[in-house]
Amino acid sequence: MNSMNAAVVHSFTDDLVVEELPIPAPGPFEALVKVQFSGVCHTDLHAAHGDWPVKPTLPFVPGHEGVGTVVEIGDQVTRLAVGDTVGNAWLWSACGECEYCQTGWETLCPDQVNGGYSVNGSFGTHMLVDSRYAPIIPEHVDLSAVGPILCAGVTVYKGLKVTDTQPGQWVLISGIGGLGHIAVQYAVAMGRRVVAIDVDDSKLELAEQHGAEVTVNAATVDNPAAEILERTGGGVHGALVTAVNAHAFPQAVASLRRGGTVSLVGLPPEEFPLDIFTTVLFGLTIRGSIVGTRKDMAEALDFYVRGLIHPTYTVRTLPEINDIFTEMGKGDINGRVVLDLN
Numbered sequence: 001m002n003s004m005n006a007a008v009v010h011s012f013t014d015d016l017v018v019e020e021l022p023i024p025a026p027g028p029f030e031a032l033v034k035v036q037f038s039g040v041c042h043t044d045l046h047a048a049h050g051d052w053p054v055k056p057t058l059p060f061v062p063g064h065e066g067v068g069t070v071v072e073i074g075d076q077v078t079r080l081a082v083g084d085t086v087g088n089a090w091l092w093s094a095c096g097e098c099e100y101c102q103t104g105w106e107t108l109c110p111d112q113v114n115g116g117y118s119v120n121g122s123f124g125t126h127m128l129v130d131s132r133y134a135p136i137i138p139e140h141v142d143l144s145a146v147g148p149i150l151c152a153g154v155t156v157y158k159g160l161k162v163t164d165t166q167p168g169q170w171v172l173i174s175g176i177g178g179l180g181h182i183a184v185q186y187a188v189a190m191g192r193r194v195v196a197i198d199v200d201d202s203k204l205e206l207a208e209q210h211g212a213e214v215t216v217n218a219a220t221v222d223n224p225a226a227e228i229l230e231r232t233g234g235g236v237h238g239a240l241v242t243a244v245n246a247h248a249f250p251q252a253v254a255s256l257r258r259g260g261t262v263s264l265v266g267l268p269p270e271e272f273p274l275d276i277f278t279t280v281l282f283g284l285t286i287r288g289s290i291v292g293t294r295k296d297m298a299e300a301l302d303f304y305v306r307g308l309i310h311p312t313y314t315v316r317t318l319p320e321i322n323d324i325f326t327e328m329g330k331g332d333i334n335g336r337v338v339l340d341l342n
């Protein structure tokens with residue numbers, strides 16, 4: 001058996017095709033992994049549609065929340081062994097030598113390789129990982145549930161860190177999808193008080209179940225930011241925007257308390273207006289945040305292992321991928337979808 005099954009993007013306008021591919025051989029520092037589960041991130045949908053300025057080279061296999069078992073290793077591999085449980089990630093590898101890699105900002109490395117984007121990902125029965133960067137999955141965890149930690153978890157954990165908020169302070173989580181419903185849980189575990197905003201009441205209910213104290217439906221409330229300022233006694237100290245809609249971004253900025261920070265992680269291919277006067281006078285910080293480092297990943301996994309994070313997810317199969325993407329585009333997914341590749 002030298003072939004594997006994978007969902008392949010051949011064009012940015014057509015459906016993915018589930019087809020047979022040759023099983024790749026691991027390079028010197030790489031490991032071949034038999035994939036068991038993979039989360040489906042909205043980034044995979046952006047990738048398949050070619051939404052962003054830097055597009056993946058066609059054809060490619062998306063997926064960067066894969067978990068599985070190492071079945072073969074390259075001759076330079078020391079960190080992993082056959083039989084280990086590992087994952088892939090968006091930060092598939094980095095150069096290790098540039099000023100960003102040297103200063104703890106490997107997520108900004110200009111030579112990074114991205115899982116399911118510039119290298120084939122986890123929407124298949126097998127995948128390659130770089131042994132130096134692959135997240136090691138702790139023992140005794142539920143492999144179907146841990147996938148969403150590998151992108152959604154680490155991204156919101158790091159994004160919350162860089163809001164520079166303190167325990168007891170308010171954070172706004174905008175967009176309660178795959179990332180957002182997990183963000184509510186990290187925020188609560190980190191001692192923050194949570195405001196959740198979405199355009200769908202069922203997502204807001206999910207946020208409440210996970211400990212959001214204030215919820216606002218941006219589709220039905222006239223002025224969501226004014227509502228948030230009132231209900232938090234002056235605005236949130238930090239905000240994390242995961243929504244895939246440009247309107248959510250200025251709304252989050254307008255919900256900030258003076259001196260507040262908004263951390264942008266959602267990636268709709270759009271722009272948003274920023275009021276210079278308010279940003280300056282209120283001393284606001286607007287920053288982007290992209291996934292997390294290997295250390296952030298280990299910390300994010302540790303929160304999960306300690307039982308503080310419970311992803312809501314539905315297990316589905318690879319041939320359903322085009323239906324899953326359609327539902328995701330419409331905002332119809334509750335939490336995450338996890339593909340079963342066993």
Ligand code: NAD
Nearest residue numbers: 042043175176177178179198243245248265266267290291
């Ligand atoms: P998702 O589709 O699961 O969730 C998006 C959520 O946004 C949905 O709940 C939807 O109802 C909500 N939403 C839509 N319009 C809204 C509005 N106007 N106001 C508030 N909420 C609104 O997507 P996901 O997998 O959570 O990914 C979210 C985004 O984050 C994507 O753009 C993805 O590419 C990006 N992302 C970024 C990083 C990073 O490192 N920066 C990492 C992973 C994903």
Ligand code: ZN
Nearest residue numbers: 041043151152
């Ligand atoms: Zn992702």
Ligand code: ZN
Nearest residue numbers: 095098101109
């Ligand atoms: Zn680098």
